[in-house]
Amino acid sequence: MPQLTRRSLLTATAAAGLVGVAACEADGQQTAGRTPPFDPRDWASVRAQFALDPTVAHLSTYVFAPHPAPVRAAIEQHRAGLDRDPIGYLHAHEADAEARVAGAAMRYLGTGADGIAFTDSTTLGLGLLYGGLRLSRNDEVVTTTHDFYATHEALRLRADRDGVTVRPVELYTDPATASVDQIVGKLTAAVGPRTRVVAVTWVHSSTGVRLPIRAIADALAGKNLLLCVDGVHGFGAVDATPAGLGCDFLVSGGHKWLHGPRGTGLVWGSERGWSRFTPSVPSFDGRSLAAWVTTGRAAAATTPPGPLATPGGYHSFEHRWALADAFHLHDSIGRGRVAGRVRELATRLKEGLAGIKEVTVVTPRDPELSAGLVCCAVGDLRVDEAVGRLAAAKVVASATPYRDSYLRFGPGIANSEEHVDAALRAVRDLV
Numbered sequence: 001m002p003q004l005t006r007r008s009l010l011t012a013t014a015a016a017g018l019v020g021v022a023a024c025e026a027d028g029q030q031t032a033g034r035t036p037p038f039d040p041r042d043w044a045s046v047r048a049q050f051a052l053d054p055t056v057a058h059l060s061t062y063v064f065a066p067h068p069a070p071v072r073a074a075i076e077q078h079r080a081g082l083d084r085d086p087i088g089y090l091h092a093h094e095a096d097a098e099a100r101v102a103g104a105a106m107r108y109l110g111t112g113a114d115g116i117a118f119t120d121s122t123t124l125g126l127g128l129l130y131g132g133l134r135l136s137r138n139d140e141v142v143t144t145t146h147d148f149y150a151t152h153e154a155l156r157l158r159a160d161r162d163g164v165t166v167r168p169v170e171l172y173t174d175p176a177t178a179s180v181d182q183i184v185g186k187l188t189a190a191v192g193p194r195t196r197v198v199a200v201t202w203v204h205s206s207t208g209v210r211l212p213i214r215a216i217a218d219a220l221a222g223k224n225l226l227l228c229v230d231g232v233h234g235f236g237a238v239d240a241t242p243a244g245l246g247c248d249f250l251v252s253g254g255h256k257w258l259h260g261p262r263g264t265g266l267v268w269g270s271e272r273g274w275s276r277f278t279p280s281v282p283s284f285d286g287r288s289l290a291a292w293v294t295t296g297r298a299a300a301a302t303t304p305p306g307p308l309a310t311p312g313g314y315h316s317f318e319h320r321w322a323l324a325d326a327f328h329l330h331d332s333i334g335r336g337r338v339a340g341r342v343r344e345l346a347t348r349l350k351e352g353l354a355g356i357k358e359v360t361v362v363t364p365r366d367p368e369l370s371a372g373l374v375c376c377a378v379g380d381l382r383v384d385e386a387v388g389r390l391a392a393a394k395v396v397a398s399a400t401p402y403r404d405s406y407l408r409f410g411p412g413i414a415n416s417e418e419h420v421d422a423a424l425r426a427v428r429d430l431v
C-alpha cells in the first residue's frame with residue numbers, strides 16, 4: 001500500500017468535508033466532488049473543513065468536537081506512521097511533534113511553554129489541579145453553585161482526602177439578568193481570611209453565563225489566594241488569554257470549541273500558581289527521566305512546572321500531536337474572527353428564541369456576559385422530550401446535566417445561519 005502523505009490526506013479529507021457541507025449550503029455555490037482551496041476568510045469554506053452529516057443542524061459540537069480536515073489529516077498521518085513502526089515513528093517524531101504542539105499552545109495562550117501542562121480533558125486537568133494544590137486542613141476553597149460536576153467532584157475528593165473546607169456560593173439567582181457587579185460582589189463577599197483558592201468556571205454550562213474573570217481577578221488582587229478557572233467553554237470561543245483574564249490557572253479540554261483532537265486538554269498556570277502545586281502523576285519529560293536514570297531521583301531534575309505536571313506514560317500520540325493543527329486552523333481564521341462568529345450566531349439564536357412566546361431565554365442577552373452557549377426553557381415541556389423532538393427534526397441540542405436542567409445549544413464555526421434558523425423553526429414546532 002502506498003504511504004499516505006500529508007498532502008493526499010488533506011485533499012481527501014477536505015473533499016469528504018465538502019460533500020457534507022455542500023448539501024446544506026443555501027447559496028448552492030459549492031458542489032460535491034470539487035475541493036475548493038481552504039479560504040479562512042470564508043465561513044462556508046471553514047464549514048467545509050468538517051465532515052458532519054449535512055442533513056442535520058449540529059448545534060452541540062461543543063460537547064465533543066468533530067475534527068476539522070487538518071486535524072483528521074494529522075491524526076491519520078501519525079496513526080499510519082505509528083502502525084507501521086511504533087517505536088521508530090515515535091522516536092523520529094516525538095520531539096518535533098511535541099515542540100509543535102507546545103509552540104502552537106504558547107502562541108494561542110500568549111505565554112511560555114513552561115507553564116503549560118498537557119492533559120486528556122478538562123476533567124483530568126481539574127482533577128490534577130484540585131488534587132495537587134498545596135493546602136492545609138485549615139485552608140478553604142470558595143467555589144460556586146454553578147460549576148460543572150468535574151469541578152465539584154474534584155473538590156469533594158480533595159476535601160474528603162484531607163479535610164480542606166469547600167464553600168460553594170451562589171453568584172446569581174436569575175442568570176438572564178445577572179450583572180458584573182452582582183457576580184463580583186457575591187464572590188468577593190464569600191472570600192475570607194482562610195480562603196486560599198477560588199474555583200470558578202468561565203462560561204457556565206448550566207446557564208450560558210460568562211463570568212467576568214478579569215473583574216473577579218482585579219477584585220481579588222492582593223489577597224493571598226489562587227484564582228482557578230475551568231475555561232473550557234471560553235477556550236476557542238472567546239478571544240482572551242490567561243494574562244488578559246488575570247487568573248492563576250486556566251484549565252480546558254481541546255475537544256470542544258477549539259475543535260481539537262478528542263482526548264486532549266491543557267492546564268495553564270502562572271508562576272505563582274505552579275509554585276503552590278505538587279504533581280501526582282509521573283511526568284515523562286526527558287529532564288525528569290534523565291535525572292532518574294542518572295541520579296535515581298527525578299526530583300533532581302530541572303523540569304519546568306507545566307511539563308512536570310503533564311501526566312506521563314504512552315498516550316494516543318496521534319491525537320495529542322494533532323492538537324497543533326487545531327490551533328493552526330484557529331489562528332489561520334483569526335481568534336478574534338472566531339469569537340465574533342460565535343457571538344454573531346449565538347446572538348441570532350438568542351434573539352430568535354426570545355421572539356417565541358413560550359420560550360424563556362436563560363442565558364444573558366449581553367454578549368459580555370455570555371459566549372456561545374445558549375440555554376432556554378420551552379414552556380412546561382420536559383427538556384429531554386424537547387431534545388428528542390428536536391433530534392427527530394434533525395436539530396442536535398442537549399439537556400444541561402444539572403439539577404435545574406435547560407435546553408441548550410452552542411453554535412460555533414461548524415455552523416451556519418441556516419442551522420440556527422433550522423433550530424428556531426424546530427423550537428417553534430415544539431409549542
Ligand SMILES: Cc1ncc(COP(=O)(O)O)c(C=O)c1O
Pocket residue numbers: 063120121122123124147148150201203204205230232233252253254255265
Ligand atoms: C464546564 C465544563 N467543564 C468540563 C466539562 C468536561 O469537559 P472534558 O470532556 O474536557 O473533561 C464540561 C462538559 O463536558 C463542562 O460543561
